[in-house]
Amino acid sequence: MPVKGNNLFCPSCNKSQSQINLIDCEYCGHDLGAPNVNIVSTETELTALQGRYDNAMEYAIKSDKVDQLKNFENFFNNNVNGIINLSLHVLEAWIIQSGAYKSYHRAIGDKLRTIAIPSNDQKRTVLNSVIHGTYGRDMIYAALTLNCQGLTSYGNCSVILDEQAIESRATTLEENSYTFIKTHNLNLEKLEIPPGYRSNWQNKIKLAVAKLHKKINQDSNEKDFCEMILFSDGKRNGEDFIEVHVYKEITNFAIKIIYIPKSNNRREELVIKAIEEKCPGKVIRTE
Template identity: 35%
Template structure:
């Protein structure tokens, strides 16, 4: 169990407040990834990646990639036009994850195979904490994972700074690749907190950086509409968020609207108007 830094009382690993003095313990997912053995394992992977890049003569390019992640990467969540419109339309609307939506009967449960995969994956990694986490991706542009929706919400840095963690890849792929079972310890060095996201990106992607690599955005995230082919660093955000957490919404360019259904086109126009009303940047992607 964890100890409260204020009163030294023992508290649960899933708690964000001390049971005794109510001191803020921070987001529990962030405390998990900041355990000493996790930090040391990631540091070893990072140093090995930097050393390998130096041997290949691409250390300078890798340093530029790391600086880009540190300074420019953001958290992005893709969704449908309908869902985004609803979130922007009400000051009381909260963004909810799959488990929260199914538990509150606001959406249907996915097909059995997909429901089992999602719930078992979340449980393997996060146990009881799973229902409290929202999922996103790390991006250097405004397109995001189009396989999850053509509209994207880019979150304010302050929204994720203290309550987001990053995992090297999609949770399902991570659990499958490492053959993680409920009774197994989790592999270490593959996730970290938001301020250290660049270290994880370097550890994962250094081998893809060449001396002439300029398109860091494509190295960091790939999505062509097929979830099975998505490649990205996954973000886990503790707690809820509303429209105030959104810094920017990204929509398809208008030349691509003709291929959309009439309702979607109408919703995109409304989303543009909403963004302007709430002082949210509205951008487009090809």
């Protein structure tokens, strides 16, 4: 980890960097790692997140719910995955045409997709910028899931990401960016993201507990845990989840499983067969 205390150090020449959000060493040019991970790995962020986690534990002790919280933690640790939902059309563009899933801005730059309508394009650009600054253009958005069910408003195909391919470049945000900005009143006058609401991949359990501990009670079962982590009724406004930000493109190699619903459409079936050929052993057909 190139972050020590609140400072970024070069893993090659060990020199301290003047800013936390650099991606190349100011001295030797060596890669400093994913900027989103570095930014949430400072002492300030880690201490704030640990404080929120400790408060949640204290709350569980006082309300006699420690066992329930431990059940949740175990279930979370055994089942958590990063998931991206998309339409078959977008999945085809990724797997067959490009070989890599790119961020919104990179995909436009590479002419892999068209720009969204003005209001949506403005929203995506603002969200990227508020949360990540310049690197927002390289950020891919996913969600945490405990049951391989994703955000169906984005499409009925689900891609489960291979943990090893993302753990060094993925961070989590307590809510989706759009809601988060409203919850914390972020705007041009107040751009500082409060510490403790994001985590690196290793600490995502702490963020989940900090967010959800008051909802967990004696009656909570595994299905409830799954819905607490990701709730989707197919409408964007009603979705609640922990957002995952992955720095840089996701290639076909970084895929663990792809869930694709069966189709009666002949062209779609041909596309699915082609996807199966590109990703052998990774495609699961669903009803």
